Amino acid sequence: MSTELKPTAAALKGAEWLVKETNPADVFIPEDFSEEQQMIMDMCQQFLDTEVLPHIDRIDKMEPGLMPSLMDKAGEQGLLGVSIPEELGGLGKPFIESMIVAEGLGGGYSFSVAMAAHTGIGTLPILYFGTDAQKAKYIPKLASGEWKGAYGLTEPNSGSDALSAKTVAKLSDDGQHYILNGQKCWITNGGFADVYTVFAKIDGDKFTAFIVERGMEGFTQGSEEHKMGIKGSSTVQLYFQDCKVPVENVLGEIGRGHVIAFNILNIGRLKLDAAALGGSKRSLDITIQYANTREQFKQPISNFGAIKHKLAEMAIRCWADESALYRTSKLIQDKEHELQAAGKSFAEALLGAAEEYAVECAVMKVHGSETLDFVVDEGVQVHGGNGFSDEYPISRAYRDSRINRIYEGTNEINRLLSVDMVLKRALKGKIDLMTPAMNVMKELMSIPDFGAEDEGMFAAEVKAIQNMKKAILMVSGGAVQKLMMQLEHEQEVLMHIADMSIATYVAESCLLRVQKLANLRGEAAVALDTDMMRCYLNDAVDLVNKHGKEAINAFADGDEQRMMLLGLKRFTKYGPFNSKDARRRIADKLISENKYCF
Numbered sequence: 251m252s253t254e255l256k257p258t259a260a261a262l263k264g265a266e267w268l269v270k271e272t273n274p275a276d277v278f279i280p281e282d283f284s285e286e287q288q289m290i291m292d293m294c295q296q297f298l299d300t301e302v303l304p305h306i307d308r309i310d311k312m313e314p315g316l317m318p319s320l321m322d323k324a325g326e327q328g329l330l331g332v333s334i335p336e337e338l339g340g341l342g343k344p345f346i347e348s349m350i351v352a353e354g355l356g357g358g359y360s361f362s363v364a365m366a367a368h369t370g371i372g373t374l375p376i377l378y379f380g381t382d383a384q385k386a387k388y389i390p391k392l393a394s395g396e397w398k399g400a401y402g403l404t405e406p407n408s409g410s411d412a413l414s415a416k417t418v419a420k421l422s423d424d425g426q427h428y429i430l431n432g433q434k435c436w437i438t439n440g441g442f443a444d445v446y447t448v449f450a451k452i453d454g455d456k457f458t459a460f461i462v463e464r465g466m467e468g469f470t471q472g473s474e475e476h477k478m479g480i481k482g483s484s485t486v487q488l489y490f491q492d493c494k495v496p497v498e499n500v501l502g503e504i505g506r507g508h509v510i511a512f513n514i515l516n517i518g519r520l521k522l523d524a525a526a527l528g529g530s531k532r533s534l535d536i537t538i539q540y541a542n543t544r545e546q547f548k549q550p551i552s553n554f555g556a557i558k559h560k561l562a563e564m565a566i567r568c569w570a571d572e573s574a575l576y577r578t579s580k581l582i583q584d585k586e587h588e589l590q591a592a593g594k595s596f597a598e599a600l601l602g603a604a605e606e607y608a609v610e611c612a613v614m615k616v617h618g619s620e621t622l623d624f625v626v627d628e629g630v631q632v633h634g635g636n637g638f639s640d641e642y643p644i645s646r647a648y649r650d651s652r653i654n655r656i657y658e659g660t661n662e663i664n665r666l667l668s669v670d671m672v673l674k675r676a677l678k679g680k681i682d683l684m685t686p687a688m689n690v691m692k693e694l695m696s697i698p699d700f701g702a703e704d705e706g707m708f709a710a711e712v713k714a715i716q717n718m719k720k721a722i723l724m725v726s727g728g729a730v731q732k733l734m735m736q737l738e739h740e741q742e743v744l745m746h747i748a749d750m751s752i753a754t755y756v757a758e759s760c761l762l763r764v765q766k767l768a769n770l771r772g773e774a775a776v777a778l779d780t781d782m783m784r785c786y787l788n789d790a791v792d793l794v795n796k797h798g799k800e801a802i803n804a805f806a807d808g809d810e811q812r813m814m815l816l817g818l819k820r821f822t823k824y825g826p827f828n829s830k831d832a833r834r835r836i837a838d839k840l841i842s843e844n845k846y847c848f
Contacts, residue, residue: 261584265609265672267755268719269686274765278346278580280572281767287350290332290343294354297327302358306646309360309482312474317364317482318398318442325395329355330369334377335596339390345583345600349575352521356528359650360482366525367438367483368392370518372399375447375459378597379502379510384461388445400443402434402462402488403511410663412449412511413457417490419450426497428452428460430468430490436657440471441484448488449507456505460495468493479649515658516604519611520582522658523575523618526651530568530618530625533647534846537561537629540636540644542844551632558837559830560628562785565840566833567621569779569848570786574617574759578610609671612664613752619654619661626651665748666741672751673730673737687727690720694817707773711761711787714824718754718794721821722747725798728814732805746801750794757790778839778848781832788827795822 262270283291301323302309308316324330333348334340351369356362373392376384376399391397408414417432430450437446446462462469472487502510538561541552551557585603594602604611629644630637637644655661676683726747733740760783767776798818806814839847 261581261588263681264606265675266681267610267758268672268722268751269681269683271716272758272762274762274769277577277759277762277766279763279766280576281763281770282576283350287347290347290350291354293327294329294351295357297324297329298355298358298361302361306359306361306482306643310646312482312484317361317484320361321364321368321398322395324355324365325393329365330373330395331393332369334373334389334393338377338385339393345586345603346576346579349520349524349579352524353528353575356525357532359529359646360480362525362529363480363483363650363653364439366518366521367401368395368399368443370521371401371447371514372439372443372445374514374517375401375501375510376445376461378513378601379459380461381498383498384501388461392445397444398439398442400437400439400446401514402437402440402446402448404434404436406433406435410660413508415449415451415457417448417450418454419452419458419460419495421452421497422494427494428497428500430460430462430493430495432490434488436475437471437486437488439484440486440488441474443484446488447501447510448490449511450490452504457507458504459501459507459510461499461501462490462493462495466493466495477653479646479652481649513601513605516608516611517600518658519615519664520575520578520604522654523571523614526618526622526654527568527571527575529647529651530564530571530622531846533622533626533629533644534561534564534568534840536644536647537564537625537632538840538846539844540642541632542841544634544636552837552841555830555834557632558841559833560632561840562833562836564625564628565836565846565848566782566785567624568846569782570756570760571614571618571621573763574756575614577759577762578607578614581610582607609668609675610755612659612668612671613748613755615658616661616664616668616748617752617756619651622651622654662741662745665745665752668751669726669744669748670738673726683723683727687723690723690817691727693720694724694813694820707768708761708765710825711783714787714791715754715758715761717821717823718750718757718791721794721798721818722750722754724814724817724821725750725801728810729801729805732810740805743801743804746797746804749797750801753790753793753797757787760786778836781836782848784827785829785832785836788824788829791822791824795819798822 262272301320328341329351331340332343332351336342355365376388392399403412405415419428419430422429432450444464448460448462450458452458468491470489475485477485541557542550544551582603585606586599589599589602626648630648633642633644636642639645675681729737729743764776764779764783767779795818802811802814
């Protein structure tokens with residue numbers, strides 16, 4: 251008895267990939283870049299090569315005025331206002347273009363952080379939630395770079411629990427100002443920004459956003475923090491001591507600041523993934539070039555199998571992350587267009603689209619940041635002792651990478667959120683998880699189907715992905731049924747389910763990319779892409795098995811446990827695959843091109 255996941259012609263809702271299939275023709279892949287999109291990517295890369303990387307040591311030493319001047323230059327080239335409407339001084343480009351810019355500038359170390367903070371959390375709250383007057387006043391100057399933006403949410407005692415913030419705002423006696431008292435910490439661009447979105451509580455409980463300008467009475471900044479990495483990124487504390495903020499600078503609705511904070515984070519998470527991908531590719535380029543020039547035992551170390559394995563695996567993870575990033579970006583862009591066509595405003599459409607795919611944004615934030623951490627760690631290893639020296643750029647990449655698993659919500663928070671959001675969508679009837687989950691349980695109770703396997707291109711891979719989804723449905727369904735309201739307190743189980751989902755979503759994205767390419771170019775023309783997809787899938791199946799087993803053992807026992815473990819074994823079968831030879835073919839291509847070339 252087979253329980254196949256049926257394809258659908260309609261665009262998938264957020265998290266619906268778990269229970270429905272995607273047509274490969276519908277996904278957007280990097281090979282689909284238009285000439286203009288490729289030009290944008292090339293312009294970003296050239297900007298880093300000419301304006302940023304030659305000055306990276308000066309940037310890390312925080313030479314006064316240098317970072318703002320670089321952002322001014324980026325503004326002159328339109329890079330600060332890619333997705334801002336033309337009537338507000340931007341270029342008015344679609345959502346995918348904003349992801350291309352985030353990736354293209356992602357290899358700029360501390361500069362990338364300053365850019366991301368300015369164009370994301372520094373600008374978007376006002377763009378999406380500001381009044382017409384606020385947008386007219388601030389957005390053109392933020393788009394050009396004349397003014398720099400920052401964002402004040404975190405406090406010394408409120409990080410992930412943002413709503414427990416202690417900063418307060420009280421209406422002045424004359425009703426003209428809100429008086430802010432409190433402090434914010436870890437404020438990127440805080441040392442030089444002109445405009446800050448700051449969150450405070452009115453009347454002790456109404457969590458509200460305010461637009462605060464440098465120079466407002468009672469507003470001061472602390473000294474620069476000394477950090478492990480991203481040393482050139484300005485990071486300060488903000489202090490508010492009877493700070494007078496005009497009432498017209500309330501951003502959005504009073505008491506609805508959480509709507510701004512959480513919606514902006516959805517977009518920020520996907521942009522972080524894009525920037526991390528850009529950093530991963532740059533670090534891989536550096537590592538390949540080092541391996542080709544470093545000689546030991548009278549030959550380049552890139553000749554050795556152990557090094558080839560590392561280079562190939564670094565490339566596979568970059569390629570996989572890229573596949574899922576642009577798949578997700580297209581989903582958001584399509585949803586944005588759909589909402590605009592239904593009469594939603596520019597801001598409502600993009601925020602609604604990002605919220606629809608909040609699960610995917612959380613998944614990609616985790617995957618992208620952990621891909622970058624893996625790539626720079628292996629990069630240091632390939633460099634050997636030299637990788638531990640500040641003389642080599644891979645050392646800076648290693649230090650700078652570590653923050654990405656912490657900000658925009660820690661990876662632990664994003665893992666928990668991704669599962670929580672799926673379950674809440676199911677409870678609200680937004681997606682039907684119950685029917686597929688029940689079908690999976692029926693399949694477990696039935697005799698396995700030993701009939702002829704489907705034939706056709708990538709049939710085994712399609713089957714593997716279908717079964718990985720069934721494993722997720724089985725484990726999550728079993729956990730909900732057994733633990734019920736206690737599930738939210740079993741974070742370890744939720745984290746295992748999240749890791750199963752991340753591996754499956756990205757593996758499916760890889761398969762869809764190869765299927766689309768093979769349909770366009772023929773199977774022989776995408777042999778190396780196929781190698782990368784199969785290497786990633788081969789490992790993803792094992793990950794689903796490992797995390798599924800850990801989760802099942804945490805909440806089930808007796809016959810139920812035995813049945814689920816047998817089901818997990820059935821759902822995580824994938825035929826023998828020589829990943830060593832596949833990785834060698836991938837590595838040989840990287841080595842011959844002397845760069846990441848996929």
